[in-house]
Structures are given as structure tokens and as C-alpha cells.
Amino acid sequence: MTVNGVLSVLLDIFRQPSIIVALISLIGLSIQRKSGSDIFKGTVRTLVGFLVLAAGAGVVSNSLSPFGDMFQHAFHVQGVVPNNEAIVGQVLLEYGSAAALIFFFGMIVNVFLAATTQFKFIYLSGHVAFYMAAMIAVIFGVAGFSTWQVVLWGSIAQGLVMTMSPAIVQPFMKKVTGTDDVALGHTGGAGIALSGLVATLTQSKSKPSKSTEDIRFPSGLGFLRDTTVIVALSMGVIYVVVALFAGGSYIESQLSDGQNFIIFAVMQAATFSAGVFIILAGVRVVLAEIVPAFKGISERLVKNAKPALDVPITFTFAPNAVLIGFLSSFTGGIVGMVIMAVSGTAIIIPGVVAHFMTGAASGVIGNGAGGRRGAVLGAFTNGLAITFLPLLLLPVLGDVGLSNSTFSDADYGVVGLIFGHLAGAGGQIAVVVGLVVSVILVYGSSLVMRGRAKRRTDAVLAPEADREPENATR
Numbered sequence: 001m002t003v004n005g006v007l008s009v010l011l012d013i014f015r016q017p018s019i020i021v022a023l024i025s026l027i028g029l030s031i032q033r034k035s036g037s038d039i040f041k042g043t044v045r046t047l048v049g050f051l052v053l054a055a056g057a058g059v060v061s062n063s064l065s066p067f068g069d070m071f072q073h074a075f076h077v078q079g080v081v082p083n084n085e086a087i088v089g090q091v092l093l094e095y096g097s098a099a100a101l102i103f104f105f106g107m108i109v110n111v112f113l114a115a116t117t118q119f120k121f122i123y124l125s126g127h128v129a130f131y132m133a134a135m136i137a138v139i140f141g142v143a144g145f146s147t148w149q150v151v152l153w154g155s156i157a158q159g160l161v162m163t164m165s166p167a168i169v170q171p172f173m174k175k176v177t178g179t180d181d182v183a184l185g186h187t188g189g190a191g192i193a194l195s196g197l198v199a200t201l202t203q204s205k206s207k208p209s210k211s212t213e214d215i216r217f218p219s220g221l222g223f224l225r226d227t228t229v230i231v232a233l234s235m236g237v238i239y240v241v242v243a244l245f246a247g248g249s250y251i252e253s254q255l256s257d258g259q260n261f262i263i264f265a266v267m268q269a270a271t272f273s274a275g276v277f278i279i280l281a282g283v284r285v286v287l288a289e290i291v292p293a294f295k296g297i298s299e300r301l302v303k304n305a306k307p308a309l310d311v312p313i314t315f316t317f318a319p320n321a322v323l324i325g326f327l328s329s330f331t332g333g334i335v336g337m338v339i340m341a342v343s344g345t346a347i348i349i350p351g352v353v354a355h356f357m358t359g360a361a362s363g364v365i366g367n368g369a370g371g372r373r374g375a376v377l378g379a380f381t382n383g384l385a386i387t388f389l390p391l392l393l394l395p396v397l398g399d400v401g402l403s404n405s406t407f408s409d410a411d412y413g414v415v416g417l418i419f420g421h422l423a424g425a426g427g428q429i430a431v432v433v434g435l436v437v438s439v440i441l442v443y444g445s446s447l448v449m450r451g452r453a454k455r456r457t458d459a460v461l462a463p464e465a466d467r468e469p470e471n472a473t474r
Helices: 002-012 017-031 034-073 085-114 125-143 147-179 191-201 219-225 229-247 246-253 259-299 319-341 352-402 412-464
Strands: 081-083 121-123 304-307
Touching: 017 034, 017 085, 034 081, 034 085, 034 229, 034 246, 034 259, 081 085, 081 219, 081 352, 085 121, 085 219, 085 259, 085 412, 121 147, 125 147, 125 352, 147 191, 147 304, 147 352, 147 412, 191 352, 191 412, 229 246, 229 259, 229 304, 229 352, 246 259, 319 352, 352 412
Parallel strands: 121 304
Antiparallel strands: none
């Protein structure tokens, strides 16, 4: 085979994100000196799992397409559903290889920052980290960077996000868990931290709010804790309501090929839920191979590292706050949708998955910082944040922003808006300068934290040093 032939094959490999992710698993398992059988099994499972993820993303995207048509026909506005799995499915078609490489090298940057700064957080929520890598690939691609530049600068941005997102939530996590041993690693970090801040500000020192855990919910509402069930039911209601407004004649003549419009709406909602289920199954397979291998490597490199885990890690600390947080966040999403409808902008439909996951965590964090009042108001604020941030994010996503879905959680909005507007204001140079400044701020903050920690240690040791030995006067 000629040199050009070899390069062509390599190029084809790196155009397949599923192969890249499988290679990441292969490298990680090989470094840990696993047996040949384990390496082969892990690599194949990763490859198949990623293909399952991609297939599920296709199912979700296909179910959203008629929904967008129904919504626009019914209300004469653009209806956008924030759903990470759906939008990632569309992103992978054009930016899949870059996203996979950013995901991998971003983890390395995360470990390096954790090893060299006071921010000792190793981000282990691989699925949302991959979704963040996909969004960063879009933002930097739209900014005009070449492929290698997208991967280089995108990996630095990814590593910064994976390091700092857990850091801003950690003060509130310590209140919830009572320790500093575990952190929260999720792309809803900014909204969840905001909920903790709101809960703290609204807490009354003279009359503190009681905990949500003093409330007793009817056992019949327990199904609301199951993500698959709540996605199917909630999306079913949303699809049917929109179908009623769109009208049976339009749906049956234009979308359903004569099938009853209510049945069509219900089946599309069920298909949406099935797609999410498939994606999550694929993600679990992929992460079951990659994350443990990467975790083992990072633990050898970073002293006193704190694992940053997915939002369900918070659920056991305040189960009632989980339900309260979801309902409050979803209410915030509905209020935001009404405001958008009145304002005449594109309308962000409340994304059930985002409101359940980040809303639940916001409820737990809010309860820890401000009791029941904090849980309600904090999660409500998160609901508003993940409604308006996706709206503001749409223009910086290029052609991807024209689809019927978008990224849902707060970190996507914050990171996307920062780099998207930097690119819009000053082009590629502004983006690179922004990254350099961010790195400087991280290391500067780390030095300040290290100095404070040293002063606290010196203050504790000083009285013992000043104390005379017992035999000094004898």
C-alpha cells in the first residue's frame, strides 16, 4: 500500500468517532496491563456501545422532527426541545471525530490541571463530558478553526470546564454531604451552583426553612423518580397537547400518512423515550470500559483527587428534594416558555430530561443551603436558566442551531455563549486569548487558595510553637 493509501485509511479511521472512542478504550486498558482477553472485550464493547448511542440519537432526532413541524404549524413559532442526546446525534454527523478527540484529550487536560492546581477534581461523568466536547467542537468549528486547531484549543477548553464546573458546586456539595470527599460532575453545574446561591440568599437566619425531608409524599408518586417513565409520560402529554393545537387534518395529511393523529403523537413521544433509553444504554456500555480505566490512571497521577460524579450521587441525601426540585425546575421552564411566547422569540420547550436531572440536583443542593424554600426557589431559578440559556445559545451554533433541538444544561449555555461571542467579537484570536486568560485565572486562583491554606496551617501551629517546653524553667 502506498503512503497516500495509508494516509487515506488513517483519515477514514479518524472520521469514525466510534473507532476513536474504541481506540481510547484500547489504550487505557493496555496502559493498565490488562489481559489480552479483557483488552479485546473492552475495545469491542466500547465500539458497539458507541454505535448503540449513535443509533439511539437517530431515533430521538427522528421523533423530534415531526414535533417541530406540529409546533410551528400550531403556534407559528419555532419550537426547540433542549435534549443533549438529540442534538449530539446531529452534531456527530459533521463533528464526530473532532468531538471524540476533544473528549479524550480534554480528560488528559483535566488530570493535568487537577495534578498542578488546588482544584483536585477528576470529572468522571463521561457521557455529559462527551456531549460538552461535541458542543465545543461545533463552537470552534463555526469560529473557523481548522480541524487540528479545533481539537487543540477545544481540548484545553474541555479540560478547563471539567475542572472548574465541579469546583463551583463544591461549597454547596459539602453542605449536602457533610464531607469534602466527593464532588458533582455534570454539565448542569452552573445552574446547580446558582440554585445553591439563590437558596443561601433567600434563607432567613431568624427563621430558617425546614428540610424537605420532613415532608411525606404519597407512595403513588414514586414513579416520578424513574427517568424513563417520566420522559415517556411527560413527552406524551406535550406531544398530544401540541397535536391537538396543530389539528388532526394537518397531521394526518402531512405527517402521519393517514394514521390517527393522537395515536401518532403518542407513538412519537414513546419513540422519543425509547431513543433516550437506547442512548443511555449505549453510554453505560461505553463508560463501563473507558471511565474505570481512566479513573485508575488518574488516581496514580493526582494526589488527594476528588471524583466528580453524575447528579444521581446527590439523590440519596434528600429524596424528597429530588421530586420538589424537578417540579420546581419544570415550572420555571413553563414560565420561561410563556415569557418567550409573549415576547415573540423562538420558544424553548421544557426539556424533561434536563429538568429532571439538574432540577432534582438543584432541589437537593437548594435544600442543603436553604431548606424547603431553598429547594423550591433554587430549582425554579435553575429551570429559568436552562430555558433562557439554550435560547441565547442557538445563534452561536451555526447550522446546528437551526434544528429542532439544542443543548440543555446550564454549562453548555455558559461555555457556548462565552466562546461563541468571543469568536463573534474578535474571531479566532479572541477565542485563543480567552483560553489563555482562563488558564491564568485558574492557576492564579490556585495560588491564592494555596496561600490561604498555608496561613490557616501556620495559624494552627503557631500557638504550639510559641509554647515553652515544660522543662524550660526547671
